[in-house]
Amino acid sequence: MPTATGLVVAPARAPDGRARTRYIAGAVGSPVCASLAVVAGCAGLGYAGAIGAVVAVAAVCGFAVHAARYRRVTRYLEGQARGKANARREHLRLQQLRVVGLGRVEHYNELSVLVEQIERIDPALAARFELQGLLDHFIRAAVDHHRFSDALRLSGAGALPASLALAGPRSRRRRDLLQRRLAHRDACTQRMAELADEIDATDDLIRLVAQRVACPSQEPERDREIDRRLGELDEVDAALHQLSA
Numbered sequence: 001m002p003t004a005t006g007l008v009v010a011p012a013r014a015p016d017g018r019a020r021t022r023y024i025a026g027a028v029g030s031p032v033c034a035s036l037a038v039v040a041g042c043a044g045l046g047y048a049g050a051i052g053a054v055v056a057v058a059a060v061c062g063f064a065v066h067a068a069r070y071r072r073v074t075r076y077l078e079g080q081a082r083g084k085a086n087a088r089r090e091h092l093r094l095q096q097l098r099v100v101g102l103g104r105v106e107h108y109n110e111l112s113v114l115v116e117q118i119e120r121i122d123p124a125l126a127a128r129f130e131l132q133g134l135l136d137h138f139i140r141a142a143v144d145h146h147r148f149s150d151a152l153r154l155s156g157a158g159a160l161p162a163s164l165a166l167a168g169p170r171s172r173r174r175r176d177l178l179q180r181r182l183a184h185r186d187a188c189t190q191r192m193a194e195l196a197d198e199i200d201a202t203d204d205l206i207r208l209v210a211q212r213v214a215c216p217s218q219e220p221e222r223d224r225e226i227d228r229r230l231g232e233l234d235e236v237d238a239a240l241h242q243l244s245a
Contacts, residue, residue: 037060114206125213131206134202138199142199152192
């Protein structure tokens with residue numbers, strides 16, 4: 001449709017069938033379309049009864065189907081889909097961390113804010129380092145660390161002696177069982193230490209990327225601005241000195 005300036009508003013290039021269906025479903029099911037359909041339906045009902053309401057609602061849905069062809073609408077629908085996916089992902093993450101404790105949830109929230117800042121400032125860098133995947137890795141490590149801690153606590157491993165030599169005289173079978181428990185406790189403790197190191201390393205990596213993104217890039221041309229002007233002043237002084245000689 002020509003505009004006042006002579007330009008033509010053209011729809012975006014037609015997407016494939018699956019994407020097209022997704023855009024149409026998103027447009028028809030959007031809150032904007034639903035609100036317009038309700039208003040149009042009420043108006044149609046008041047003017048022409050039930051048939052008028054059906055026609056009005058069908059007209060709004062047809063308009064939404066047609067609007068799904070345009071780039072601005074598809075961008076809006078894609079943004080809505082990303083927002084829903086992000087909300088669903090955050091809900092699942094917080095569900096996993098709920099059993100770990102409030103302290104770890106606050107730790108995750110702090111790192112999540114940093115990742116959001118990085119994605120806003122430099123989306124390409126955030127995608128390159130897969131920071132959302134790194135947050136998932138942080139949650140898995142935190143949950144596993146908590147499970148190991150609970151396993152040791154529930155099994156009473158804290159009451160075991162430091163080594164088999166300190167266990168005192170026991171039967172052979174009891175000493176064998178005690179040796180197995182001690183070996184399992186040591187393995188769990190070692191794994192917990194590795195997971196704690198993994199959690200700290202993930203924290204450090206996200207903060208390092210945030211530092212690099214927050215700092216402005218060094219531009220060599222900017223550093224030479226003052227030197228270039230000083231050189232010009234020297235040339236002017238030399239020319240004046242030659243003229244006065």
